[in-house]
Amino acid sequence: MAIDYIAKNEERFLEELKELLRIPSVSTDTEHKKDVHACADWLVAHFKKIGMPTVELHQTPGHPIIYAESLGAPGKPTYLIYGHYDVQPPDPLELWDTPPFEPTVRDGKLFARGATDDKGQMFAHVKALEAHLANGGLPVNVKVVIEGEEEVGSVNLDNWVEANSERLKCDAVFISDSSMYAKGLPAIMYSLRGLAYFEIEITGPSHDLHSGLYGGAVPNPINELGKIIAALQNPDGTVAVPGFYDRVRALEQVERDGFAALPFKESEFMAETGVKGVQGEEGYTTLERTWARPTLDFNGIIGGFTGEGAKTVLPSKARAKFSCRLVPDQEPGEIQEMVAAHIRSIASPNVKVDVHFHHGGRPVITERDHPAVLAAMRALKKSWNTDPVFIRGGGSIPVVATFSDVLKVPSVLIGLGLNDDRLHSPNEKFDLENFYAGIRTLTYLWDELA
């Protein structure tokens, strides 16, 4: 049986993962271009070795995409696995206890750059495929996309997915590139927030003026920008843009009950962020505020004299960047219009206001009763012997929006990492318990989906 095969091969699986982690596939660094390509080649060879019927290396203007498929289950549904083989730079090197590209096991944890993000999690999928291929074959149709540019913004993936959308057709996407809710508590992330990112520039006088000679009679762009910032927020913590909440899907009571039951400590959240107190939309908990409610946060601001000391300038310009996190079913394009219109309606007629839209991304939600979600829940429970929980994510994962927009299919995020895995930091690690339980989960998954 596939599941027994795992226990028998744990040691080899670990050695193979170590081999994969030794390749310094740092996608952000052109000096590592050869290594990134070597890593892709290694994976192509490995997919062939485990018996995937079709394995292809697709060149892009950047790093290659690996595509594999096993379509030997006619009449059965088809699923897509997404992962990435590139990693973050290991700097600062001196903070690593053992070298980042010399994978080392200590205390049941595997330390290496990419251990959890995403080589370890992605490789758990590969090993689950092998467990089936070596034991009678996959009970469903599986397509695999592993890219090498996730850490540089997946710059070539969207075009590639659009160009290959027919071939990538599937019923759902599975991604393991995130975390469980806590150690021993597996989770399905079924929703992510979207984004609408803005930049605003206010021009008062055409050039910097002396605040003594002109102050009092000339519109000051920072004073005016402050008024706009304030006018975008209500005292109750909501966003003060007319229409902003029109499409917001209310949290269902079952979701709120589920979040409330999670082991979440406000004191830990405060210690982690270093804030004196939490604040946000009235009537919602911290988890609800960060996972399931829209926001408007300023990301940067600059204007006038910002050096040491004092300069009595009445500046010509002030600029700020801000972004809204969006939740289902808000539309970035609509939000863009509403925000810009609101700003124009409150700005002084005596200043020039430019509102620029940087980019946006739709929020995504996968119905919790989707067959792929239910199958993943059963597989997690079998593997971990505990009820998995439903969670949402406050950030965006662009590839999920891509699959949603282009392939029109939901993604199911089965995070195998832990919140203390230090991804992007020195001493990144992956718990071996999570690695093996992850392989078992993903092996059960294909049976549950069949």
Added chain:
Amino acid sequence: MAIDYIAKNEERFLEELKELLRIPSVSTDTEHKKDVHACADWLVAHFKKIGMPTVELHQTPGHPIIYAESLGAPGKPTYLIYGHYDVQPPDPLELWDTPPFEPTVRDGKLFARGATDDKGQMFAHVKALEAHLANGGLPVNVKVVIEGEEEVGSVNLDNWVEANSERLKCDAVFISDSSMYAKGLPAIMYSLRGLAYFEIEITGPSHDLHSGLYGGAVPNPINELGKIIAALQNPDGTVAVPGFYDRVRALEQVERDGFAALPFKESEFMAETGVKGVQGEEGYTTLERTWARPTLDFNGIIGGFTGEGAKTVLPSKARAKFSCRLVPDQEPGEIQEMVAAHIRSIASPNVKVDVHFHHGGRPVITERDHPAVLAAMRALKKSWNTDPVFIRGGGSIPVVATFSDVLKVPSVLIGLGLNDDRLHSPNEKFDLENFYAGIRTLTYLWDELA
């Protein structure tokens, strides 16, 4: 007679001023230190040459101060003349039509760095003293202070004035380091605004956070700073700090009538500043707003990500600088307390708010019926054959506050320049008509004061 002496010596006066202007006494540039000292020596020699009984060079940690006095009118009042012999750097050199330190007359105007600011205006005082000294002596007691650090903030003047306050005792100070209201329209500036300069820093989380993972539940320092900026302003254009206006001396009707009668064009003000429209405190004109009403203007702001493009950061900190222009009888120390208290009362308890006070300066006002003012008005009328006007200044002249605070005497500002003199810019000039009329004015002045 002193006044006839001027007409006979106009040509020589101009040649002497050119000699003074040829010395590149750029106080901001250490490479010009020798020139600055040479300029001081030239003036010492010149004061001796015109017959000032006492002439002294006072060394300071920076550039020397020249002190001269003529106390030969016992029982008569004593007046102080202030001026400065240092100049701004001439850069950018390529924009000058003739070299900045090669004074050149074109169209009745003398072009050179320092022509109007302040060598030309200061030298008009020197020549008026000479006109009296060569024709029977000065009818009042006169003390003269010419410093060499005005363009670097008069960094050593305050200490020197305090150390010599007994010796500097006088009934009023005369300063010519500003402009007439317009060509052919002489003016006395009888009031200047003061200053209170602040810096504010808001800290939300202890470090930058990901706006997706934390946005909605964490106080954002830029959002909070925006609320504070807005809460410092009322919709009617007033400053929203409780108590801010308590000590503001209301404009008298005669002042308002005087300002309203001045040839002021809002369209020219708008063209000059490049604003789409003027705005400010309701119920006041542009001149009243910039001359005689207090303000709160932000001078600079910075926080979070300010580079190109978009970064979804929820920043830890945001900082801003702002300053209030004060009018009689506001006290910078009181304003400082009020503003800080108001900010603390409106800031979210979940952020850390630091309010830092940079510096302040008292507003000054000289009564319009002060004998020194009335004498200056008569002298101006005699010289220009037109009624001079009363004006105020929106900026601060720190030395005026120093004389007010330390010597407890008013200053009378008799500007001889024009608004288009391009001080601090290439092609600085001084109208020769103003130079000669200025010498006549200051020559009449001593008679009027006697």
